[in-house]
Amino acid sequence: MRPPSGLRDGDEGVPPPRSSPALRGLPPPASPAAGPPPGSAPPRLVSAATGPAVPPPPPPPRPGSAQARRGALGSAHPIMALRRPALLLLLPLLGCRLLAVELTSSNTKPVVQEFQSVELSCIIKSTVTPDPRIEWKKIRDGETSYVFFDNKMQGDFATRAEILSRTSLVIKNTTRMDTATYRCEVAAPSDTKTIDEINIQLTVQVKPMTPRCTVPKAVPVGKTASLHCHENEGYPKSTYSWYRNSEPLSPDTKSNAKFQNSSYTLNPTTGTLVFHAVHKGDTGRYSCIATNDAGFAKCEEQEMEVYDLNIGGIIGGVLVVVAVLVLITLGICCAYRRGYFANSKESAESYKTPAKPDGVNYIRTDDEGDFRHKSSFVI
Incomplete structure (x- = not known):
């Protein structure tokens, strides 16, 4: 049997392939969804209204790309430019801060019961002076006195106080008179700020006595x-x-x-x-x-x-007192009527001073202090 016309032996009815454009030396057809080929210039848009071709805007950079990072840094450059002068101004201040003596305390208001020990905390937070001078003062009722001066305890603190950890003050056997404000002063000549101080308010509690x-x-x-x-x-x-x-x-x-x-x-x-x-x-x-x-x-x-009040007893007592007063009054009146008081008066008036003997005058002199008599001659 002969194959159909136009077919050769072995083709089994498959039509011969058409020649591709590449084989014919023509460029491949452009896909509608495909963009311009790599390396080629973007297409120029032609507007029917304006006429001339307008190039499209560049596409935004992808997040995380080198171009995006360069853009972020470029936008931050003005802020960094403003911060640099401020940092330059702060550097001298920071240097002065580091060179200044500064004190702190773990407890500025300690409370202790009488006859117990207490630590007044004074800590040097910063200094460049190797051996600063330490002083402690006591302020009570407006009067200031030394507690630690010239590396020695002063007054009654000499036997019951000591310096701990270079600057802190320990008071033993506290009394009610220790309630006061204590000032820790540190002098550091090598620092830009040479002196600093901190106040500690000590309260000594006293148990009540028997009321x-x-x-x-x-x-x-x-x-x-x-x-x-x-x-x-x-x-x-x-x-x-x-x-x-x-x-x-x-x-x-x-x-x-x-x-x-x-x-x-x-x-x-x-x-x-x-x-x-x-x-x-x-x-x-x-x-x-x-x-x-x-x-x-x-x-x-x-x-x-x-x-309870005994009203009857009170009334009876009052009546008894009144009766006694009445009886006394009646007795006085009866005695007066019977002449007891008059006879006593008459007997007193009937008494006369005896006459002096003739020829004797009783004269008292200041020198003798006693009576003596002198004879007088009647002429």
């Missing part, structure tokens, strides 16, 4: 009763609380059902307890406690008795 309590022994019903409690040794100042039969008296009588019937005023600052109108339920043993941050102290219990 002095005043409690009336007996008070009639309905009368006012004042109880007092006070002590002046504790520091800071003590506050006071009252107890009746070992139970605390509340400042507010309405807050405790046990004292709702009582009418009193309690002042914790002054330690005064005032009953405006006592009743039988206020009878009991009273005590007071003084308290501050250092401790407390208690006075002994004292008994206060509230008694």
Whole structure:
């Protein structure tokens, strides 16, 4: 069987391939979505309205590319140019700061109880002077005195204070008189700022002494009763609380059902307890406690008795006194009428001075100091 016309043997019905444009020496057709070939100039746009060709704007750089980084640095250059003069001005100031002596403290307001030890912290934060001069001063009631001067302790601190870690001050066996402001001064001649100081406020707490309590022994019903409690040794100042039969008296009588019937005023600052109108339920043993941050102290219990008034007894006593006065008055009147007082007066008037003997004059002289008589001659 012969193949169809136009086909050769072995083609099996496949048409012969057409010749490609490349083979014909022609450029390949441009794809509609493809851009210009690499290295070629961008196409020129021709506007029907204007006529001349306008080149397209350049595409933005891709994020992270070298071109994008160069653009960011270029935009930051004006800010850096403004910061450089400011940094140049700050460099001398920073140099002066580093060369200035500076002090600090770990605790500027230490609190200690009496008879204990305390450290007043003074730390040199910066200095270039190898051996700066250290001084400590005490300021109390407007007066300044030396504590550490010329590398020696001064006054009573010589036996109970010492310098720790080059500048800090340790005071042993503190007393209430040590409560004051302490100033640490450091002189560093090699520094640009040669002197610096820091103040430390020391508070020595003192436990209260046994308070002095005043409690009336007996008070009639309905009368006012004042109880007092006070002590002046504790520091800071003590506050006071009252107890009746070992139970605390509340400042507010309405807050405790046990004292709702009582009418009193309690002042914790002054330690005064005032009953405006006592009743039988206020009878009991009273005590007071003084308290501050250092401790407390208690006075002994004292008994206060509230008694009823005996109106009948009072009236009877008054009547007895009146009756006695009436009887005394009547007795005086009767004695006067009977002439007891008149006879005594007449007997006193009937007494006469005896006559002097004739021829004798009693003369008293200042020199003799006694009486003597002289004879007188009658002519």
